[in-house]
Amino acid sequence: MKYMLIMRQPAEVELPADLDFTAIVNAMGAYNESLMEAGVLLAGEGLAPAEEGLVIDFEQTPPLVTDGPYGEVKELFNGFWIIQTATREEAVEWAKRCPLGPGMKLELRRVTETEEFDQENEYVQKEYGWREQLGTDKPVGA
Amino acid sequence: MSQRGAEAGAEQAAASARRRVEAVWRIESARIVATLTRVTGDFGLAEDLAQEALLDALAQWPRDGVPANPGAWLTAVAKRRAIDLWRRRERLDARLAAIAHDLEEGQRRDPEAAPWDPDEIQDDVLRLVFIACHPVLSREAQVALTLRVVGGLTSEEIGRAFMIPTATVQQRIVRAKRTLAAAHVPVESPPREEHRERLASVLGVVYLIFNEGYAATSGPDWMRPELALEAVRLARVLASLVPGESEVHGLLALLELQSSRFAARVTREGEPVLLGDQDRRRWDRGAIARGRAALARADALGRGRGAFALQAGIAECHAVAASTASTDWEQIVVLYEALGRIAPSPVVELNRAVAVSMATGPASALRIVEELERDGSLAGTAMLPSVRGELLAQLGRREEAVDALAEAARRVGNERERDVLLGKVRALEEGAR
Numbered sequence: 001m002k003y004m005l006i007m008r009q010p011a012e013v014e015l016p017a018d019l020d021f022t023a024i025v026n027a028m029g030a031y032n033e034s035l036m037e038a039g040v041l042l043a044g045e046g047l048a049p050a051e052e053g054l055v056i057d058f059e060q061t062p063p064l065v066t067d068g069p070y071g072e073v074k075e076l077f078n079g080f081w082i083i084q085t086a087t088r089e090e091a092v093e094w095a096k097r098c099p100l101g102p103g104m105k106l107e108l109r110r111v112t113e114t115e116e117f118d119q120e121n122e123y124v125q126k127e128y129g130w131r132e133q134l135g136t137d138k139p140v141g142a
Numbered sequence: 143m144s145q146r147g148a149e150a151g152a153e154q155a156a157a158s159a160r161r162r163v164e165a166v167w168r169i170e171s172a173r174i175v176a177t178l179t180r181v182t183g184d185f186g187l188a189e190d191l192a193q194e195a196l197l198d199a200l201a202q203w204p205r206d207g208v209p210a211n212p213g214a215w216l217t218a219v220a221k222r223r224a225i226d227l228w229r230r231r232e233r234l235d236a237r238l239a240a241i242a243h244d245l246e247e248g249q250r251r252d253p254e255a256a257p258w259d260p261d262e263i264q265d266d267v268l269r270l271v272f273i274a275c276h277p278v279l280s281r282e283a284q285v286a287l288t289l290r291v292v293g294g295l296t297s298e299e300i301g302r303a304f305m306i307p308t309a310t311v312q313q314r315i316v317r318a319k320r321t322l323a324a325a326h327v328p329v330e331s332p333p334r335e336e337h338r339e340r341l342a343s344v345l346g347v348v349y350l351i352f353n354e355g356y357a358a359t360s361g362p363d364w365m366r367p368e369l370a371l372e373a374v375r376l377a378r379v380l381a382s383l384v385p386g387e388s389e390v391h392g393l394l395a396l397l398e399l400q401s402s403r404f405a406a407r408v409t410r411e412g413e414p415v416l417l418g419d420q421d422r423r424r425w426d427r428g429a430i431a432r433g434r435a436a437l438a439r440a441d442a443l444g445r446g447r448g449a450f451a452l453q454a455g456i457a458e459c460h461a462v463a464a465s466t467a468s469t470d471w472e473q474i475v476v477l478y479e480a481l482g483r484i485a486p487s488p489v490v491e492l493n494r495a496v497a498v499s500m501a502t503g504p505a506s507a508l509r510i511v512e513e514l515e516r517d518g519s520l521a522g523t524a525m526l527p528s529v530r531g532e533l534l535a536q537l538g539r540r541e542e543a544v545d546a547l548a549e550a551a552r553r554v555g556n557e558r559e560r561d562v563l564l565g566k567v568r569a570l571e572e573g574a575r
Contacts, residue, residue: 039378089165
């Protein structure tokens with residue numbers, strides 16, 4: 001089974017000014033290395049600071065585009081891992097080993113298999129083709 | 143809540159705690175056994191101690207909760223048991239007394255500290271892999287020991303995967319440890335000059351585990367993906383342990399590429415789907431990308447392809463082709479020829495025949511098959527008549543084809559596979575009417 005670990009940070013959490021960034025990079029690097037060495041890591045990316053981001057809000061038509069994830073956004077999404085484990089409990093154990101501090105959260109979600117959806121649906125059929133085209137093993141957004 | 147409801151709730155909680163212990167064990171056991179093997183200098187003892195610590199965890203964690211650092215907890219319990227055992231046996235000679243002292247000191251200073259030295263642990267785990275796959279052991283014992291100490295599977299899980307009783311798995315492990323002790327197998331890594339040969343044995347064990355999952359040799363299921371995926375994980379572990387060995391990447395490439403077809407290899411009803419009939423859109427593109435990346439790493443080491451990398455190359459030809467017709471069969475024939483030179487085997491020759499039939503037609507392929515029949519090394523197998531039947535059918539020699547396929551169906555052990563062969567026989571007979 002594949003799981004996505006989503007790193008979340010409440011928007012109001014301010015990082016201390018004297019934050020030892022090298023120590024954080026080292027701790028996260030050691031964690032990633034342990035996932036690699038255990039053969040469970042399939043993918044992972046970190047995201048640039050939220051200030052560079054945009055929010056497209058569908059509350060109105062056409063959707064409103066604003067700078068930065070402000071307004072209603074309560075949690076920032078900072079990065080993700082995709083891991084492959086035999087059981088959900090194993091994925092939880094890996095998630096608990098992530099070197100995150102107080103205030104931070106890690107969300108664990110199972111990655112769905114396309115086989116779980118209605119196989120007769122035209123778009124489910126098309127998704128197989130998209131997967132091939134994009135070189136991803138999962139349809140985008142699933 | 144009724145009495146029965148409360149009991150069911152308690153049972154559920156216990157089961158969930160047990161699954162958590164098993165999950166922790168899967169993650170930690172290799173490092174625990176590897177560390178204990180180095181510390182005690184005795185693999186059999188290290189494995190016993192680790193298993194006893196696991197039993198303690200199974201008894202305590204459901205009641206008291208999982209400790210903050212479960213790996214440290216398990217290692218500390220195992221080390222304490224080692225000290226107790228040495229004291230009880232009154233075998234606390236100077237060497238053991240020194241080890242015991244170090245262990246006690248370390249635990250007293252910081253019981254929650256990481257139980258292993260990150261610089262040492264990869265060497266420790268590699269040594270463990272070599273012991274588990276030691277040539278004095280039978281293949282069965284190597285498989286059981288590798289899954290248990292490197293993969294972190296419980297005896298029960300191994301039994302389920304191979305459809306054998308848990309007691310049989312336990313017996314195999316006990317016997318394997320006795321064999322290692324009797325042969326005085328040292329806990330050091332093999333000397334450099336034996337390294338490649340010993341590694342070949344390790345890769346063979348992982349490949350065997352994958353194949354048992356990929357094409358189940360018996361029982362009702364055509365494949366057991368969990369077992370095959372465990373083998374892929376073990377291959378990834380090996381690739382990080384010995385990144386300079388190209389065949390390790392070759393094996394990983396092969397397993398990733400083969401496993402990319404899981405979803406397409408079987409219908410919802412559990413019927414096998416042969417390569418030519420598979421819906422290629424359902425192949426796992428992520429696994430294909432990982433497989434091709436691993437093959438590129440093997441090639442980048444610049445020492446040419448070994449047997450696993452060549453097979454991965456063949457799998458890659460299939461993985462990148464949009465259909466059977468557009469597959470580069472000539473390249474596959476070349477790869478099979480290379481494979482036949484470095485690892486000659488009648489099975490490779492038979493596969494080459496199939497590739498030749500696709501590249502240049504059934505007539506030249508049938509000549510290879512007939513050569514194999516004269517040679518007699520595949521006599522009694524289902525593979526030979528199965529391929530022969532296919533080729534004869536393509537050549538329009540229907541009656542001979544029916545005979546060959548029926549022969550194959552009689553010989554095959556897997557029920558699902560037999561159904562496919564009998565289906566072909568029926569199709570040929572109906573076509574004759």
